[in-house]
Amino acid sequence: MTAAPRRTALIVGASRTLGLALAAEYLRRDFDVIGTVRGSARTGLHDLADTSGGRLTVESLEMTDPEQITALRDRLAGRTLDLLFVSAAVTRGDLPIGEVPTEMFTEVMVTNALSPMRVVEWLHPLVAPNGTIGVMSSSQGSLTLNTRGGQDLYRASKSALNQLMRSHAARHADDPRTLLLVDPGWVRTELGGPYAELSVEESIPGVAETIEDHRGKPGLHFVDHQGQVVPW
Template identity: 85%
Template sequence: MNDTRGTALIVGASRTLGLGLAAEFLRRGWDVIGTVRGSGRTGLHDLAEDSGGRLAIESLEMTEPEQIAALRDRLEGRTLDLLFVNAAITRGDLPIGEVPTEMFTEVMSTNALGPMRVVETLGPLVAPTGTIGVMSSDQGSISLNTRGGQDLYRASKSALNQLMRCYAARRADDARTLLLLDPGWVRTGLGGPDAELSVEESVPGVAETIKRQQGKPGLHFLDHQGQVVPW
């Protein structure tokens, strides 16, 4: 495969889409650093054993700023060609008026605030012409929301998109590529068993979209087929 190879840091790589991305970038010849929560064994550990030393595992709880800072210190001196943040939770399909404050805070912190803290803290490690991406969703699109439902999850992804827009606006002269990626409706714990795509069907498209956007500065909101997702 005629890829430009490099080093990718994938935050949230222990299972499903994150694990699939780690495996895909290894297959494409990249070196990968993947993060997991806690100290338990995951699928990423199995992948690392078969990687010939090209996959390193770091522990990170993304909602803890001090852990993000500690990871930044551990990676001091490394140059990343790709920083990709894959993280999201949902807590059921409640109308927003029925969402407890604690649930609202948890979902917003995990889906929007945490990823942006990672981007802000670890972004300086990314090469001047590298790529910073976060896993978004078409459910974060305001213009596509014609049916409602999943109020809190939608709001968290819209918030993530807006915060990435703020990040990009503050760095208008930055040559790096900034990506919001919609992986499609995927059969994961989040997407559910009735989703249209398997992880194996979604991930290669996500990786290929990242590859094709390399060297294109600015913020791009795209799906796993490389198509523009409307704001």
């Protein structure tokens, strides 16, 4: 009997922390993995690729550069992705919105909302009809859950990302692909800070399990790393 071919996952923003751990998790789940890094410097993803037996390919992508997104799409032409997941995001401190410089506002919105959606829109045709397209969101993007304020710009960028994914889902209402916004929980990363509730190792297996649990369920789902629905 011929073994079933491995599924393929593309993880955008896989050089460190959550994205790197997600790439490692999908290797453990016997996927072939393509991970992207910014620039040409060696990263933890390269180290992981060295031990992957050829199952992990490293691609260079500056996600905020539209030409690099189209170049990546062209390089991957002919490949079929079972999972496309965008993990990249930035934060620039906890300033009240009135104190946020215009350049900072633009940088965070372009990185956290516009650029992930360009990846989703432009690489969408590479994803198998029964595949999954996911983006790392946050409970901080939830309007309902914002009862304390703070992190104004980061919250706004994630809310914008959620809204843009809803627009994408509405325009592709008949598409059989699964669309996911995933909240990884409050994780001890550069973004989450040292006092966050979860380690990367506690969060990411749940993220992957949530993605797998929603496989084959068309439409847009906003869920956390435990598979629970996050209110909009």
